[in-house]
Amino acid sequence: MKHSIDDYTHDPRLQRPDKNPARLDFIQSATGLVLALFIWAHMFFESSILFGKEAMHTxxxxxxxxxxxxEKHPVFVTWLGLLIFGIFILHAFVALRKFPASYRQYRIFRSHMKTMRHTDTSTWFVQIVTGFVMFFLGSVHLYIVISQPGDIGPYASSDRMVTxxxxxxxxxxxxxxxxxxxxxxxxxxxxxxxxxxKNAKKSRRFLRKFQYGTIVFFMTLGLLSIASYMKIGYEHRAHAGERYHPAYEKTVQGERP
Ligand code: HEM
Structure with missing residues (x-):
């Protein structure tokens, strides 16, 4: 039997399920996973400053x-930065659909959150706020890293922090x-x-501990690194703009970076 256009629009059994929400959800999860892994690795690399200027230079x-x-090719950092920026923008773009679309929606969510008093509902709100903040501040940082890839190093990074x-x-x-x-x-x-x-309750408890553990660990590591960059930047402020050269470079010119 042939169906008219009206049948397709009105009869739910003849309509194809819309796969787009599932596709968007998948893109959001996949880009989020890549970005989370990148950021944790980034915190380790960049905390090399805690082991001294030479470690960060290396x-x-x-x-x-x-x-x-x-030989050094700072342009590699630009390529990595562009890749991360692309994933970052895609992640933010697909996440936009979950933002409260109006003040009314926002008020409804807030009252729902207060009534529920459930941690996982409240942390969803934290995701919205931190995502919003990151979109602006993360873009500034990424733009600097992409446009000035040669200005990364123990003195260059510390001068950026302080001066x-x-x-x-x-x-x-x-x-x-x-x-x-x-x-x-x-x-x-x-x-x-x-x-x-097998035990969903037990695994949720474990995952919650993992969530708090990573937050405390990386927050501490990040704050200590910032403090270290600031200390170096403060001591170096009179020579801001001067670049770091490890001790061995001064003795065996040209042999190592
Ligand atoms: C390829 C991309 C990236 C590179 C090469 C990079 C590199 C760096 C470097 C070298 C620093 C030290 C300070 C400086 O030199 O200005 C730094 C700090 C920092 N970056 Fe990135 N970054 C990248 C992407 C990101 C992204 C996507 C985020 C988050 C949205 C981020 C968040 C931070 C934070 C929070 C700090 C402060 C340092 C700390 O807490 O220890 N970075 N980054």
Whole structure:
């Protein structure tokens, strides 16, 4: 039997299910996972400053390809930055559909949150707020890293923190990004049933501990790193703009970066 257009629009049995919400959900989860893993790795690399200026210098030239090509190519950092920026924008774009669309929706959610008093509902709100903050502050940081890839290093980064007054931005960005990645990864595990095991209650308790653990660990690591960059930047403020050269470079010119 042939169906008319009207049948297709009015009879739910003849309509194809809309797969777009599921596709968007998948994109949001996949980009979120990549970004959370990137940010945790980023915190480790960048905390190399806690082991001294030379350790951070070694890490910087590693990312510039020195140990693979024998010379520094800061443009590699630009490429990585562009890739991360692309994923970051895609993630934010698909997440926009979950933002309260009007003040009325926002009020309804707030009263719902107060009545429920459920941690997972409240943390969803934290995701909205930290996501909003990160979109602005993360874009500033990524733009700097992409446009000035050669200006990363023990002195360059520390001067940026102190002399160029970036430390307030980094502190707010750190709080937002660590909360967002910690809560986001927990929600991701619940959503897709990762690490579920046989006892759902037990696994949720474990995942909650993991969520708090990562937040406390990376927040502490990040704050200590910022403090270390600030100390170096403060001591170096009279020579801001001067670049770091490890001790061995001064004796054996040209042999190592
Ligand atoms: C390829 C991309 C990225 C590179 C190469 C990079 C590199 C760096 C570097 C070298 C620093 C030290 C300070 C400086 O030099 O200005 C830093 C700090 C920081 N970055 Fe990134 N970053 C990238 C992406 C991101 C993203 C996407 C975020 C979050 C949205 C982020 C969040 C932070 C935070 C919060 C700090 C403060 C440092 C701390 O707490 O220890 N970064 N980044």
């Amino acid at each position: 890490m910087t030239v590693f990312f510039e390809g020195y140990y693979f090509f024998g 160029e007054w970036m430390w307030p931005l980094y502190i707010v960005l750190l709080v937002a990004v660590i909360l967002h990645a910690g809560i986001g990864s927990y929600r991701l595990c619940l959503k897709w049933g990762w690490f579920e095991g």
